[in-house]
Amino acid sequence: MIKQFRGSPEEADLRRADSLAREIFSDVANKWAFLIIETLGERTLRFSELRNEVEGISHKMLTQNLRMLERNGLVERKVHPTVPPRVEYTLTEPGQALRATVDGMCGWTHQYLGHIEASRSRFDA
Amino acid sequence: MIKQFRGSPEEADLRRADSLAREIFSDVANKWAFLIIETLGERTLRFSELRNEVEGISHKMLTQNLRMLERNGLVERKVHPTVPPRVEYTLTEPGQALRATVDGMCGWTHQYLGHIEASRSRFDA
DNA sequence: CAGGATCCCGCCGGATACTG
């Protein structure tokens, strides 16, 4: 990504920004994060609701990814101090922005389902 | 995703399509695949060129992901029967379509870099 | 109900060596 500015004073900053970008990319570009974002959509859901709707996710993976998303400011975590506790998750504005991308990928998947299935059959032969 | 059509004759097909979609999603929604797609862009690159440009990827991960992408019909693999061998990889049309999504995510990352960094600092405190 | 802590198995993925 960085090819120019070799040795220039801006270089250090650019490298930092670049490595941070890569780090964020690694965090977020994972299957579970995407599915969570997609499931949340514009709704507000509780932990257990997410657990039920994101098919196949384990307790642990859900908490881990929610923490990660919260840390990066993509979801807001709201705790209601009741008993039993009630914790709600909502996409923030950056989260919503990313959701547009994830939506795009879902659309892509459905659009090319046929192509892909055919390609697989060809390849596996 | 599937809520309607319970018990209808279409149900089986829908379930298949759905599970296939999830499978594709799991395949493709991973860091290395994204970075490879992004790196390829509109160019045609050799194995070793990819290895150099996709920073930090190992030999093994590169081959694995290229195979996966080829199998799903996202990249075309062209072998030149010369010695030494020359193998070139190019995004197919479905691959290009997905690249649009990945590009979107890259843009997103850079756009919200500041927000995210700030959010992290807050969270880590 | 939300979620930390722990245990532990499986496989992910890096390093290395070998073929065409």
Added chain:
DNA sequence: CAGTATCCGGCGGGATCCTG
């Protein structure tokens, strides 16, 4: 140069138990 095969350490992630 591109790619397969093998080995193996580390951690990913599931299952389970425990708190507020």
